[in-house]
Amino acid sequence: MSSRPVSIKDVADTAGVAVGTVSNVLNHPSRVSAATRERVQAAIDALGFVRNDAARQLRAGQSRTIGLVVLDVANPFFASLARAAEDCAAENGSTVVLGDSGQDAEREARYIDVFEQQRVQGMLISPVGDVGPRVEALRQRGMPVVLVDRVDPQRRCSSVSVDDVAGGYIAVRHLLEAGRRRIAFVGTRADYRQVADRLAGARQAIEEHDGAVLEVLEADAMTVLAGRDIGETIARRGHRELPDGIFCANDLLAIGVMQAVLLIRGLRIPEDLALIGYDDIDFSASTVVPLTSVRKPTELMGRTAVELLLEEIEGPAARRRQVIFDPELVERRSTQAGVHAVG
Amino acid sequence: MSSRPVSIKDVADTAGVAVGTVSNVLNHPSRVSAATRERVQAAIDALGFVRNDAARQLRAGQSRTIGLVVLDVANPFFASLARAAEDCAAENGSTVVLGDSGQDAEREARYIDVFEQQRVQGMLISPVGDVGPRVEALRQRGMPVVLVDRVDPQRRCSSVSVDDVAGGYIAVRHLLEAGRRRIAFVGTRADYRQVADRLAGARQAIEEHDGAVLEVLEADAMTVLAGRDIGETIARRGHRELPDGIFCANDLLAIGVMQAVLLIRGLRIPEDLALIGYDDIDFSASTVVPLTSVRKPTELMGRTAVELLLEEIEGPAARRRQVIFDPELVERRSTQAGVHAVG
DNA sequence: CCGTGCTTTTGAATCGTTTCATTAGCACGT
């Protein structure tokens, strides 16, 4: 039974060198002669020595860890953002540890506290509610913070986010370019700013195009079921009142709409009706008619967030930057051009 | 500009007490008089003191953190397992930090190393490949480890996992109880043990039931697309060769099969064909015909994993336990009883 | 005034590493 954890001192004794030498083998191998290096390495292996990060950090005053607090790991957006952040951090010799707040402000606070006590190099936070004061306090104590998927209205810290107005614009312009003119927007009642932004973008695209009209349909929720309800009411309309292009505020709604219009009325997508969603969830590639969608540049966001953070870690005086990405269109069959059955 | 991080010494000076007293305020408030406690607290607030976990840990020799290494945070199973583990850990005064190996053995190894250097209390690992030797080494150095979603063949450490044979059995028995007799199993060629186990369970249920027959259909992959291919070949069969119950090795396959049989042949689910999947992914509740599925007791697994780990942390001599859960059936319309159109 | 039995406070020692000024060792030219 192992009695006591193996320390650098034990290694030094076994190898017959001073502790400083062992430390040098670990951190500055070039300063140590090859022979000694080997002897020390042998002792390390024999004893199963593992560096104590607490002591190392205490002395160094800094760790090589980045804390990432996300709203919901189950959300593929955050999952793949985390993946990208980890990759980028690894390339820079750091490690990302993940905390899942689960949309709970209390848990979020706990993770922020834990990470601060652990003296992480910095934090990436996708905040639940208003973390303004909290972030302000962190910054005052010199902790670098970058907001993810949210901008700081007061520009106190850097952030990466996505322009949902641009996303809505892209989506509807795509419908217009495919020859559609009677466009419907399906979303909830501005619960989220995001929905309102997407609608604003949609309006903008419509206004730029003579003869295009936009109709707004309000769903109960952002779910497949709510989408199916909307789809059913659309499917029951007379031929003249049918839209020829539908933009849904997220993919779940779009999938619901698709299920309803295909099955109830037997409408054809995209011939009778072009359909576009938002978020590009995994499933959208696998629907009966593969769904065109708008997606955030997730990997890019993750990498950029880490880069902004490292920038600030290296030069605390660095200017705060709000990086706002444009989302990108993912074209699939649901909006295929050239098959519009002009009615 | 803050010059130097605030230490317990600074707090002591400001409050006019000794460092030991400040430490006592933080860790054993009852030992300190109310007046002093208040004075110290005021100093802490004024200076914005945050405990240095590295120093604390160095002295204490142990942290209050549990490391969780998962195969893929984007997988909802792990996401919700992590959530449950966090809850359970929080109730016991610990915090879970998450590392995503992304099915990459190298990243997995990195996280295990980092967590060991951080001297976490213990680790929960859902291993990529064979972590036998690695885990063995960890254990030798006294690091408690619990495997998740995998058993250690050599029983060296505790584990929580799911009995996929039982899952396959439950699924097919459910079909049989709904009056189906010509059952088809859709899966891949034993890529994963899991698929083989589910098939074994299916066979077992069939054997217990006179007059029931099982047909095995081999898909190219565990995807919606592969399921659609299988569904198409089924849909093209003559009436007599049609199965009346299909068990798919996962929900994606089942969804593909559903798309194909509904659209191509216009078969009715569940009247003509009962369909059951596996995993109970979010989407299965939202398919055109809501899909019956088999799910792992995710939350229970997360909590149990943490409990086993804590058990071992508290009493390193505790017996290793392999906890194997039975999966549970989630009934939805795709297997609804009493609507079988007997052919 | 002093001893006794409390509670409260003190501060040095400790954890395991890194750092860095110092010493040791060695080769070479004079």
Add this chain to the structure above:
DNA sequence: ACGTGCTAATGAAACGATTCAAAAGCACGG
């Protein structure tokens, strides 16, 4: 033999918290 200029190795100090034996403070009875 001795200084010079290297490289390699040494070991004490420092990081910031916790712990704990010891000291201080206090109330009270004799």
